[in-house]
Amino acid sequence: MAYKMTDERWNSVKHYLDRVFKNPGKYPDEGILLSLSDDEITRVFTKKRLELVRLIQAKKPKNATKLSELTGRQLSAVLRDLKLLEKFRIIELEKKGKNILPKVTKEILILPLVNLKPKKLAEIKAIA
Numbered sequence: 001m002a003y004k005m006t007d008e009r010w011n012s013v014k015h016y017l018d019r020v021f022k023n024p025g026k027y028p029d030e031g032i033l034l035s036l037s038d039d040e041i042t043r044v045f046t047k048k049r050l051e052l053v054r055l056i057q058a059k060k061p062k063n064a065t066k067l068s069e070l071t072g073r074q075l076s077a078v079l080r081d082l083k084l085l086e087k088f089r090i091i092e093l094e095k096k097g098k099n100i101l102p103k104v105t106k107e108i109l110i111l112p113l114v115n116l117k118p119k120k121l122a123e124i125k126a127i128a
Contacts, residue, residue, distance in 0.1 A: 052067065052091075091103060
């Protein structure tokens with residue numbers, strides 16, 4: 001199945017980028033840029049983890065237990081996946097008493113797939 005940029009997808013990206021350009025100082029709060037190795041990409045972005053992110057955003061479950069019920073998966077497996085997603089700052093886990101509340105805090109993820117010209121982080125900061 002080939003990827004196709006649809007009008008709906010493009011409009012979503014364009015809408016977000018328009019907001020970023022109007023208020024660039026807010027961008028770090030709404031988006032995240034990850035530079036991952038091939039192994040990290042395939043480890044982090046599994047079908048089940050993407051499902052978790054989408055369910056958290058759409059259903060806003062009260063806690064991880066409710067999320068595991070929505071997925072039909074064991075709580076221990078869901079918690080393991082949530083902790084990994086939190087490690088990469090894709091979601092946040094807020095502890096409220098004995099409950100763990102998962103939250104999607106970013107609207108967009110930028111994931112460079114090709115490293116065109118490797119630069120040291122200090123060089124990039126110097127340009128900005």
